[in-house]
Amino acid sequence: MMNSKIPVESRKREKYMAIIDAALEAFAEYGYHNCQVAKIARQAGIADGTIYLYFANKEDLLVSVFREKMIEFISQLKVLLEDYDDVMEKLSVLVHFHFNHLEKNPSLANFLQIQLRQSDNYIRSGIADPLKQYYQIIEELVDEAKRQGYFNAAINTKVAREVIFGSMDEIVSCWVFNNRKYSLSKNAADVLTILRNGLTAEKSLNDKA
Amino acid sequence: MMNSKIPVESRKREKYMAIIDAALEAFAEYGYHNCQVAKIARQAGIADGTIYLYFANKEDLLVSVFREKMIEFISQLKVLLEDYDDVMEKLSVLVHFHFNHLEKNPSLANFLQIQLRQSDNYIRSGIADPLKQYYQIIEELVDEAKRQGYFNAAINTKVAREVIFGSMDEIVSCWVFNNRKYSLSKNAADVLTILRNGLTAEKSLNDKA
Amino acid sequence: MMNSKIPVESRKREKYMAIIDAALEAFAEYGYHNCQVAKIARQAGIADGTIYLYFANKEDLLVSVFREKMIEFISQLKVLLEDYDDVMEKLSVLVHFHFNHLEKNPSLANFLQIQLRQSDNYIRSGIADPLKQYYQIIEELVDEAKRQGYFNAAINTKVAREVIFGSMDEIVSCWVFNNRKYSLSKNAADVLTILRNGLTAEKSLNDKA
Amino acid sequence: MMNSKIPVESRKREKYMAIIDAALEAFAEYGYHNCQVAKIARQAGIADGTIYLYFANKEDLLVSVFREKMIEFISQLKVLLEDYDDVMEKLSVLVHFHFNHLEKNPSLANFLQIQLRQSDNYIRSGIADPLKQYYQIIEELVDEAKRQGYFNAAINTKVAREVIFGSMDEIVSCWVFNNRKYSLSKNAADVLTILRNGLTAEKSLNDKA
DNA sequence: GATGAATGAGGATTCATTCAT
């Protein structure tokens, strides 16, 4: 039922993406619940009804914005990572890219950290699937680091990913909630230091807790 | 305008808390937007209108649930922390308590990780204030660890707090989204290892990024 | 059902009238629909529920305010009229009293011209009865003037009363709607001139209409 | 905010007027406060929501009914008055038209004398403006009669208008409150006699009051 | 009599979605 139609044909694709972009801006400006479909249509310069030729409903539109922007994010990230062999460098690239990308796209940052979470179906596949791809990239990176002896093999990969993603996500959220008053990317170095040390192999201490 | 009435008088306080508890269960069961005020009233065994003798509106009720449960959480945490002198032990206690508390209160976990974030006013003081108290506890702990030489003094305290809270928060979110299929607290050891190592002083490596 | 209890016993009567007066002020200040029973109770310095020991419901209270104030108005008017024998002087006294009384009681003026008419039951006996007494005084005066040859006997008494009352009522309404910016009683002379001439016997002209 | 949309385009105008007419009937039948928007919609044969495409809210609808019917009333009156040169004849035409028009439109009569006055905003411009136009017609007529020597120049024009309008208004109100049991227009002759005599120049008597 | 906490019926309004054009 959801997301019945993802166009591939170029002319349709073009308008589809135009609506996605209009929705991103409108959601970020008004907030998901205060952003009527009519506002998105006006932002996109089309009629209200036209949106339903491309999206099943308002929530499908929300999820589609996420999916498309996530696809873009991930493909750009993958291209960047290809240039690096060292897994620790890859981690650095990932963190920097995460922060840089959202710093350059304030509407996307607002959308991801706030609007997206207002959906009743945050959990549902529409959002879970694209997110899992990002999770997977991080987990593959962790596993590689483990194999290469950089990271402590005893650390559960999923937990490591949760720490990495959770740290970045919280940092971005605080930055958005503080109205992006400071530079987001300046946090990258500190986060990386913590994550690298936290996950590094030789430092596996005895856990007293 | 919001939250005009927080009762102290014991008889009113009692019913106030009864509504808070009913709302927590109802929100967790139906989801914030799908949970009519009538459902909360029925759960509390009172009339719809009675809720408005204690809360300004539905959103005030949401925020109040958060505030009251957060006050409870923080006061319990503080009592626990008092028994420990060692700052690293305190960190361990905090992480374990965060996980244990939510594992023991599934409705609260669902509420905090999902329902609460559906509010249009996640940012507003109602939620920000109690959250800041928790942030502060973590940051004081980080500062103490820095002073005692456990943690790397070069790490920004706010970033450290964001990593600590963000890690725990993400772990709880994933656990909730996976329908609490596994034990949440079993993650504590891994997280603690990562956080301790990540923040420990002597391991401050050269940042290549 | 309506107006089940009009107290005569002096102690009850006292509080009854206190509520009447409080209601008059509250209705005039907030407007009938925007004036909650709780506001009237606070104005009277009693509990909400107490009002229902003296009045059947909010509308009964509205009607009772009218009835009591109308009784007062009429009894004062009757006393005044007793001092005059000449029917034309009586008419003058009536018009002047109508204007003076409302000019001296702004809340009553607001109540009579605006709030009272917001009731769904403006017509019902509660309001019709006291009003009819005033109508009767005017009509008796008209009839007397007819008998004494002052007024044109061909003019229907009821129409004459409607013109007299309607003229005064409209003048008061305009004055209230204009926030009582000018002196109401200064209109008395003009109105009287018009009414006297309009109704006077020897001037019965040929009606061309 | 109020009355954001008065359509001119003919197709919209048509439905706009259809809703106005349905509302007039529904208000007159059920009374303003007892007439749900759904009843008006059903009467108009449209969906509830459609009403809000044409009117800002229920009260805007009430005011709009008044405005449109008043515009109609005034334009018809003006056309009629054009045929007469004699100012006294004009007065006669006005009074007869006032009565005839409401006698032919019982719902309008009920609406104007009862429902309209139940609005909290009887005073507000929505109602005041159209009413002032009628006031102005009457006042211009009075001034003309004064200039031509028919009416007593000493009488304040506004007071004269208040007497004329107030007399007619009271007569219509009594007729409506008496369930239109008798012919309204039969009153016209008496009223006219009173008004003409009352305002006629040579009869300015000495005011004893 | 007096209180005031509790009740619960009732309705205007929004806005995502449809479909005739």
Place this chain on the structure above:
DNA sequence: TATGAATGAATCCTCATTCAT
């Protein structure tokens, strides 16, 4: 394809009234 007028379901909140104390 595109339009945008029309739809109608769905609900929070108010406040007159009650009644246990």
